[in-house]
Amino acid sequence: MLRRGWLFILFFALVLTACQKPVTPVPTTTEAPPTQKEDQKPESNPTARKTTESIRLPMGYIPNVQYAPFYLAHQRGYFRDAGFDVEFDYSFETDGVALVGAGEIPFAVVSGEQVLMARSQGVPVVYVMTWWQKFPVAVIADAKLGLTSPADLKGQTIALPGLFGANYIGLMALLYQFDLQETDVTLESIGFNQVEAFASGKQRIVVGYITNEPIQLRNMGFDLTVFPVADYVTLASNGIITSEMYLQEHPDRVRAFVSALLMGLRDAIDHPDSAYEVSREYVEDLAENDPVQKEVLTTALEYWYSDDLGYIQQEAWQNMHDVLLKMGLLEAPLDVTQAYTNDFLPEWAKGWRK
Numbered sequence: 001m002l003r004r005g006w007l008f009i010l011f012f013a014l015v016l017t018a019c020q021k022p023v024t025p026v027p028t029t030t031e032a033p034p035t036q037k038e039d040q041k042p043e044s045n046p047t048a049r050k051t052t053e054s055i056r057l058p059m060g061y062i063p064n065v066q067y068a069p070f071y072l073a074h075q076r077g078y079f080r081d082a083g084f085d086v087e088f089d090y091s092f093e094t095d096g097v098a099l100v101g102a103g104e105i106p107f108a109v110v111s112g113e114q115v116l117m118a119r120s121q122g123v124p125v126v127y128v129m130t131w132w133q134k135f136p137v138a139v140i141a142d143a144k145l146g147l148t149s150p151a152d153l154k155g156q157t158i159a160l161p162g163l164f165g166a167n168y169i170g171l172m173a174l175l176y177q178f179d180l181q182e183t184d185v186t187l188e189s190i191g192f193n194q195v196e197a198f199a200s201g202k203q204r205i206v207v208g209y210i211t212n213e214p215i216q217l218r219n220m221g222f223d224l225t226v227f228p229v230a231d232y233v234t235l236a237s238n239g240i241i242t243s244e245m246y247l248q249e250h251p252d253r254v255r256a257f258v259s260a261l262l263m264g265l266r267d268a269i270d271h272p273d274s275a276y277e278v279s280r281e282y283v284e285d286l287a288e289n290d291p292v293q294k295e296v297l298t299t300a301l302e303y304w305y306s307d308d309l310g311y312i313q314q315e316a317w318q319n320m321h322d323v324l325l326k327m328g329l330l331e332a333p334l335d336v337t338q339a340y341t342n343d344f345l346p347e348w349a350k351g352w353r354k
Helices: 002-012 065-075 093-101 112-120 165-177 194-199 213-219 244-249 251-270 272-279 291-304 314-327
Strands: 053-058 084-089 108-110 125-130 137-142 157-160 186-189 205-209 224-228 239-243
Touching: 053 093, 053 108, 065 084, 065 251, 065 272, 065 291, 084 251, 093 108, 093 112, 093 125, 093 239, 108 112, 112 125, 112 314, 125 244, 125 251, 137 165, 137 194, 137 213, 157 165, 157 194, 165 205, 165 314, 194 205, 194 213, 205 213, 213 224, 213 291, 239 244, 239 251, 244 251, 251 272, 251 291, 272 291
Parallel strands: 053 084, 157 186, 157 205
Antiparallel strands: 108 239, 125 239, 137 205, 137 224
């Protein structure tokens, strides 16, 4: 029953889803990345490989300005210099988990909860880089309700896409922080129609992504009370996975890919206007000056940032594990330290702003 539930959850997950054996630590490179200035031609990657490997990268969502770090890494040649010809594949997160676990592709963009649920089923995937440092789900309420704390959600009706995926997990993690259970609220599954349901007055509290529903609704003139899950609990979010076998057989390739993407992430944080412009080359119909989409990007930047770029937090993974266990989405406890590794992050990413 758990396997069927896991597949159901994986199928519907958004952006932000062999036998297990310990990951062998591999020393990280000490070389610094090339610097990138606004509107300057990218410098060559000092760890560039002479040959390239064509790979397909499952992204888990449709083309979006929130993929700016990937677009920058591609457009500025960071992936190419690292030895990869990357094709962005906007397929379901579940495809990425399955293909990486089977060794058919080397990497995928996957959320933290899906990594743990996959490993509980024997899928040998490992998380090697954090993209979203903070879990992006939030509870969005009509300000007229007068809610001042997530504790005030008790007795309320809360609408969300369904009892699956990051929205559901984020909501439950938030409720648990205030000693609330699912039975303390009324949940309504409405599909991915949170904005329409709220704007029409059918729902007064919805669950969504901090980079989506609150921004849209505020730009429509609504006065909101927003409870970001990340303000109350640290949870493992979206990042890069590979397989245990690929880690062991191609550690240098993993390190090169991670470093290339982190260069794109660094550039996006440092130069958001350029990141937006580059994204227009990849996202159809992204307007030259769309205030909503620009706010989406600037909000996302806050959730990507870390003093140690790409660093994976043990606390986030233990918290996610405990939430999934409490929800019954894991049959038994896991050793979460086997689900991720910081060993492939470049040295330059630690304290990168200093």
